[in-house]
Amino acid sequence: MPFNPEFLMEGFPATVREAARDVRVVARADVVVVGGGPAGLAAALGAARNGASTLLLERYNHLGGLASGGMVLVLDDMWDAHLGEIAVRGVCLELIERLAARGLAQFPREDEWGRDAASLQRWTRWGAFDFNSRDKPHPIVFAAAFDPDGFKRLALEMTSESRIALRLHSWFSHALVEDGRVKGVVCDTKSGREAVLADVVIDTTGDLDVAASAGAPFSAGAYILTTVFRLGNVDTETAERFEREEPAAFAVLDKQVKSLIGGSWAHWWLKTPLPGVVWCNCPHMSGLDGLKVEDLTTAELRGRGHLHAAVDFLRAHLPGFERCVVIDVAPQTGVRQTRLLEGDYIVTKEDLAERRRFADAVARGRDYTTPYRALLPRGLDNLLVAGRHYSATSSAQKVSREIPPCMAMGEAAGVAAALALSAGVNVRDVDVRALQRRLREQGADPGDQSGRNADVPALARRIQQRETA
Ligand SMILES: Cc1cc2nc3c(=O)[nH]c(=O)nc-3n(C[C@H](O)[C@H](O)[C@H](O)COP(=O)(O)OP(=O)(O)OC[C@H]3O[C@@H](n4cnc5c(N)ncnc54)[C@H](O)[C@@H]3O)c2cc1C
Numbered sequence: 001m002p003f004n005p006e007f008l009m010e011g012f013p014a015t016v017r018e019a020a021r022d023v024r025v026v027a028r029a030d031v032v033v034v035g036g037g038p039a040g041l042a043a044a045l046g047a048a049r050n051g052a053s054t055l056l057l058e059r060y061n062h063l064g065g066l067a068s069g070g071m072v073l074v075l076d077d078m079w080d081a082h083l084g085e086i087a088v089r090g091v092c093l094e095l096i097e098r099l100a101a102r103g104l105a106q107f108p109r110e111d112e113w114g115r116d117a118a119s120l121q122r123w124t125r126w127g128a129f130d131f132n133s134r135d136k137p138h139p140i141v142f143a144a145a146f147d148p149d150g151f152k153r154l155a156l157e158m159t160s161e162s163r164i165a166l167r168l169h170s171w172f173s174h175a176l177v178e179d180g181r182v183k184g185v186v187c188d189t190k191s192g193r194e195a196v197l198a199d200v201v202i203d204t205t206g207d208l209d210v211a212a213s214a215g216a217p218f219s220a221g222a223y224i225l226t227t228v229f230r231l232g233n234v235d236t237e238t239a240e241r242f243e244r245e246e247p248a249a250f251a252v253l254d255k256q257v258k259s260l261i262g263g264s265w266a267h268w269w270l271k272t273p274l275p276g277v278v279w280c281n282c283p284h285m286s287g288l289d290g291l292k293v294e295d296l297t298t299a300e301l302r303g304r305g306h307l308h309a310a311v312d313f314l315r316a317h318l319p320g321f322e323r324c325v326v327i328d329v330a331p332q333t334g335v336r337q338t339r340l341l342e343g344d345y346i347v348t349k350e351d352l353a354e355r356r357r358f359a360d361a362v363a364r365g366r367d368y369t370t371p372y373r374a375l376l377p378r379g380l381d382n383l384l385v386a387g388r389h390y391s392a393t394s395s396a397q398k399v400s401r402e403i404p405p406c407m408a409m410g411e412a413a414g415v416a417a418a419l420a421l422s423a424g425v426n427v428r429d430v431d432v433r434a435l436q437r438r439l440r441e442q443g444a445d446p447g448d449q450s451g452r453n454a455d456v457p458a459l460a461r462r463i464q465q466r467e468t469a
Pocket of ligand 1: 034037038039040057059060063064067070073074075076170171172173204205206207209226228334336386387388389402404406
């Protein structure tokens with residue numbers, strides 16, 4: 001546990017008053033996106049590709065958020081099991097295609113989807129299975145394992161191709177609001193406070209930092225935290241063979257590893273496109289608040305304790321892991337849920353379970369759609385929200401927060417911002433039909449039409465078809 005010298009506070013005041021000061025304005029743009037994670041990247045691309053001057057702010061030195069800095073290395077939850085098709089398209093598929101072209105993403109093609117034994121054997125340890133399926137083993141579906149540095153690199157390439165102004169190392173501090181209109185944001189930087197002005201601001205911080213600061217209503221969500229890590233020098237072939245050929249011995253060792261880790265999903269290690277490098281989506285920790293410095297510090301210390309105990313055991317006992325080494329622990333802590341917007345519409349678990357089709361749907365996830373109203377903060381103008389803090393109940397968010405649906409929401413928010421500006425209207429008054437049309441024209445699926453898409457996206461077609469196409 002971290003040393004927390006509360007007694008040193010005795011006799012000191014509970015608060016101090018900051019002096020008012022002028023803040024230097026360093027930039028302005030039609031659209032300012034705050035938070036360069038998957039949703040923010042897609043939002044910035046959506047806005048810039050539709051004619052808006054766009055600026056993207058990010059606190060760290062890279063883009064990608066939990067997908068890259070958080071080392072969450074499977075793009076999943078993009079497979080609609082009811083329709084048997086890829087639900088999330090647009091910027092997300094474009095990114096996968098560009099990563100794959102450089103050997104930095106792996107995914108099963110259409111002839112490998114399902115429960116064929118060879119396909120299960122080939123793809124399960126890539127994490128390319130439908131984790132929502134009740135069938136065991138889970139069927140193989142379209143999902144892409146990727147390299148985190150590849151994500152960072154492609155994100156930078158794509159933002160510069162679209163002429164998006166980028167300000168990294170800028171930590172959002174507070175929103176500038178006048179009469180309910182969001183006018184810009186203030187960031188903390190090494191050079192002091194900096195203001196960035198905007199006609200439309202999109203909050204993609206994942207923790208609703210901007211909307212909360214602007215006064216938007218929200219609920220306090222909570223879920224497990226995870227300090228994801230990667231191991232190198234793993235003989236994955238040997239590890240998979242052991243699991244397949246000696247299931248009883250494997251089950252005993254796997255249980256022991258999991259008890260040392262202290263919390264994980266069934267498949268605690270998955271392959272990455274780098275040979276011998278696996279990612280470990282564990283240890284999970286509950287009862288910690290992703291907004292509290294004390295809890296985030298505790299997560300780091302507790303998580304490392306668990307993972308090093310597990311790694312010592314792996315090296316001593318698990319075939320394939322004898323020479324494994326810890327390459328890195330994700331620099332971005334694995335926070336899944338904190339503040340959740342209470343927007344014009346709050347998505348519920350029933351909406352998802354019933355596959356409710358909204359007339360104002362602008363994004364799809366696995367087998368659900370997201371209404372435009374869930375991106376709109378109540379009582380504020382010129383502010384949109386996209387990503388894991390979108391307007392949903394805590395239980396609904398837990399099953400609709402994966403990277404691809406967050407990218408789909410981001411793309412919709414970015415395009416909506418650009419359409420609002422070109423029509424000279426507030427984001428709340430955007431013509432949703434026009435937004436859905438524009439999203440479809442640029443390859444996304446807003447989810448407003450029932451039934452299956454006519455095509456399998458080119459990158460997912462069986463290899464032979466792709467070569468002859
Ligand atoms: C451990 C873990 C495992 C997961 N596994 C998977 C998986 O296998 N597959 C999957 O698809 N999804 C997975 N998820 C979910 C997924 O990673 C997230 O829900 C998704 O990344 C959310 O995207 P986002 O853009 O909304 O938020 P984030 O990815 O959190 O991005 C937010 C961005 O905003 C920046 N930011 C935040 N605050 C500020 C600020 N004040 N100023 C400036 N910048 C700021 C952050 O640095 C970050 O770049 C997992 C999540 C976790 C935590």
